[in-house]
Amino acid sequence: MSGEQSNLSIQDEISAAILQVLHDAHSQLNCDIPTSLTLERPKNRDHGDYATSIALALSKPSGIAPRKIAEIIVAGLQVRNDIAALEIAGPGFVNITLDKSSQGGVIANILTAGKSFGYGNKLNGIAINLEFISANPTGPLHLGHTRWAAVGDALGRVLSAAGAKVTREFYINDRGVQMDKFGASLQSAALGEPRPEDGYHGAYIDDLSKEIVASNPAVLKLSGEEQTFAFRDIGYKLQLAQQQSVLDKFGTRFDVWFSEKSLYDNGFFMHCQEVLKSKGHVFEDGGAIWLRTTDFGDDKDRVMVKSDGSMAYFASDSAYYISKRERGFEICIYMLGADHHGYTGRLKALAACNGDDPEYNVEILIGQMVKIMEGGEEVKLSKRAGTIITLEELVEKVGVDAARYTLIRYPVDTPMVMDVDILRSRTNENPVYYVQYAHARICAVLRNATDIGIKYGADLIHPELLVHERERELIGALGEFPRVVAGAAELREPHRVARYVEELAGVYHRFYADCRVLPLGDETPSELHSARATLCSATAQVIANGLDLLGVSAPEKM
RNA sequence: GCGCCUGUAGCUCAGUCGGAUAGAGCAACCGCCUUCUAAGCGGUAGGCCGCAGGUUCGAUUCCUGCCAGGCGCGCCA
Known part of the structure; x- marks a missing residue:
């Protein structure tokens, strides 16, 4: 945990200041003031470093013209010395241009925080159970599992970065x-x-x-x-070990490998059944024991114990969920394939039957199908026929970094197509190389800087020298990272980190093209060289942190 | 029939409380290496944001209906 000071970024300070101004004008506005406000980063550079449309939003409830409200905001912000210019634009946007020197704070924060820059406390202390993959131990992990192997792992990292206490769990269907x-x-x-x-x-x-x-x-x-x-038993051990080894090589880590079979040890299932019974949602019909999930919106009631006395799959689901809750997890995240989306209703209802809040305690993420193309044709997947693409094969074809990155950079509710031929070719058709290249490029520059004696570091930031448009863009982009990580965690969307890191790489490449970092020829080293090298090292840090959250390497040479 | 997901540039896809001229990569075309990694940068071209309504200062975004595609709807696991 870093101190309060360093946690507060410049944009947080300004948005807090705007809220304060609005609060102070409460009697005039005479409407509810929002409790939080996110500054936007305008696409158009002419609109300043940050912008807010809060004046437009408050116009209706207050009955005051938006530009009038914008004037109040601008008047209230005038006193700040970290703002160079304020402008009211269009119907009532407030455009904010930062003072040069105040931008330097971002670089200092990055260099001080290092690997933990971007980490926050949005989900501080929340105990989250993150269950993903959960394959049968009866065969190799295939492409559908692979999407979760990458995304689930990245989500785990992102949630942890936001301060959550995350337990990653693989549920082994080792029974039945x-x-x-x-x-x-x-x-x-x-x-x-x-x-x-x-x-x-x-x-x-x-x-x-x-x-x-x-x-x-x-x-x-x-x-x-x-x-x-x-x-069966020996094969199970070997197959499970094979899955574990493949996942390990893929960089996907689990805290708990949870055996379905173990739910029936020591009477745990009976205990769960009693728990549910005591809450009044268990009934018997036709010789079977049911959970009345229709009490909470499920399509039909679910059998737990079949009339022949054997356990239905839902028995395990119920017991497993109760186990998670009894182990102290507040939020149980399930990452399921699209072919299991029918589970949402019953899992939510199960939580409700247990007296929980299905909206809060249970979250279900549905991952859509992954198609794979090779040689211009779709590779059909059929586990039974044995013509499956396995995680291992995919990694052999394209490598861990490309596979992980590609799987993570799309939202999971989008069906996706992976083109093996493209991923195999080492060109920047594959965005992972674009990003990694930016990192390697910076590392090369910094190696050269060291060789010729250019120093860089937190005491050599010189923000007042970094006034080039490309420099300002880069600094602005760097400052977005903590917000991106927090958003990715909150929305359970790790792909946001990937998209951000691509954007940042692009901004860096453009900076590099326009702003010479190191002295040319026999040019005398100046403070500007040091300042730019320092900016480079901050950028490398953020790219590395971003890639780390995705489980993708940040190479120093390519 | 019911439910979930998707429909944005030629292709693969971004686009968080509704915001300013809808973006990226690839593919196409034109430029940029006598000095930091050209796996890069700049430029041109490419769009009825599936269709039709509604909500309002303002809709790719929210609501309704429709069309198209994917996936589900067992006392299987």
Whole structure:
């Protein structure tokens, strides 16, 4: 935690000042004053460094002409010495141009905070359970899982950066008939028999069965069901380990690997059923035990215990949710594939049945489908047929950074198309290279600066020298980062960080083209060189921090 | 039939409480390396923001209806 001073950016100070001015004019305005206000960054540079349209918004409730309100704001801000110019434009926009020297504060903040620049306290202390991927341990992770592997991990990082206490959790579906089918498939593969029709058919089953036999030759001596279970259990361990290893290489980290099976240990499920029963939403019908989720808007009630006494999948869902709540998580985030969006209703209703607030305690993010193109054609995905693109294959094709970055830079509710050919080619058709290149470029400049004895650092900012339009743009963009991170966390949209970092890279490239950083030839090193090099190092820091939140590397050389 | 998501430039897509002339990358065309990484920069061209209404000072954004596409709607997991 840094002190109050450094947490308050220049735009926060000014927006607070504007709110204060409006409050002071309350008797005149005679309407509700908003509690917070975000300064906009106008696209058009002629409109200053920041702008606000609050005067237009307050015009109606106060019954006062917008330009009149703008005048009040401008009058109230005149006294500030960190503002160079104030202008009322159009129907009542207030355009603010910062004083040169006040812009330097951003650079100082970045250099002081270093790796933690951008981190904030918007979600301070909130215990969040972030569940993602949650694949069956019966095969490799495929493309749908991969989207969440990247986005879920990035969201975890972003939420943590906003101060939340995040636990990343992978729910292992290690129970039920699909596990037995898995065991039977492995068994038949090992024995050279035809696979069960409803079993798993991918080529990996052959490999896995060989691995099982090689490491545990004794399985061949077993027979019948005993042998099926042995294949199932050993295969499960190996397959899970394979998933874990792939995710580890992908840079996706989990705090908890939660076994579905464990929900039935030590009577935990019975406990959950009692909890729900005590809240009055459990009933029996046709020999089955149900949860009356229709009490809270679900389409139909859900079976927990089937009439034959076996557990329905929803039994596990219920127990798992209660486990999360009993472990102290305030917010449970579920990241589900589009083919599971029908879950929203029942999960929200489940929370309500437990006496929780479904709007607050449960959040469900639905990730739309990912298509993959190669050679101009869509690669069809079919797990049963075994022609799947796995996470591992994708990484082999395009590398971790390109795969992660591409998956993260789109909002998850957009269906997306990944073109392997483009991602494979190392050109800036792939935005990740554009961003990484900016970072590497800065590092090269700074290496050269050091070589020729140009110093840079927090005591050499010289904001009064950084007056070039490109410099001001760059400083302004750097100052946006904390706000972007906070917004990404609050809206659960890590792609905002990616888009920001692309924007920042672009601003830097333009700065680089127009503003020579290091002395030319035998030119004498000046304070401007140091100031620009310092600005470069601040930029590198922010790009690195942004990429780090995405789990993408920031190379020093390319 | 019901529900969720999507529809913005030739392509892939951004666009947070409604804001000023709707953006980026790629593809096309024209320029820029005798000195910091050209994986870069500048410029030109490219748009009925799916369609139709509504709300208002103002709508790509909010509301309603429609059209098109994707995905779901088990005592499966």
